[in-house]
Amino acid sequence: MSRGNVARFWEWGRKIICVGRNYAEHARELRNELPTEPVLFLKPPTAYVKEGSPILVPHYSSTLHHEVELGVVVGRAGREIPQTSAMEHVAGYALCLDMTARDVQEQCKAKGLPWTLAKAFDTSCPVSDFIPKERIPDPAGVELWLRVNSVTRQRGSTAHMIFSVPYLISYISRVMALEEGDLILTGTPKGVGAVHEHDELQAGIEGVISMTFRVSKQAAVHN
């Protein structure tokens, strides 16, 4: 069966590969050391949510944080991709949120456990429409912003990424094969913080795209 156009990448069921601690000021605000190589984790495709549907606070978390990020949509599969040809594998971009159950993440970190519960729950990856590659000539020259209830919380330039988009594509493709329709979240600038039920989140890439989401609570889960 044809998967259709990669511009609807969120319908493809492909990997969401996330990079953490890729901005020095964000690493510092969470009292983390600067990474010497990219910190990677995954979200499942069930994490996707589009405008018009709510972001859900997981029933097991009381501190859901926003993280605005530039997403890179993979347009050509590859393994062991050199940095010099990495951009040939990019179809385009998306504005993304890496919603994070921060309280659960802190517990996982304290116990030395993976971050799956904190990062991979349903609706943990709100995404914008696809942004064709030509609309962002330089992924290191993008201004990201996020407002909660009209108050600016995050504003930062991708110029401050520790590891560039070509470096990340090359690095990730030496760990796992990249496939058409995969999405790479490139990390968040400083200013992450909590959101609550009924809050309105607006996020944007300056001059390119913006999106709006509401926050709801996940229904209680009974055994």
Ligand SMILES: O=C(O)/C=C/C(=O)CC(=O)C(=O)O
């Ligand atoms: O190590 C921590 O305390 C938190 C790390 C993150 O949540 C990493 C990211 O997702 C990010 O920097 O964007």
Ligand SMILES: [Mg+2]
């Ligand atoms: Mg993140």
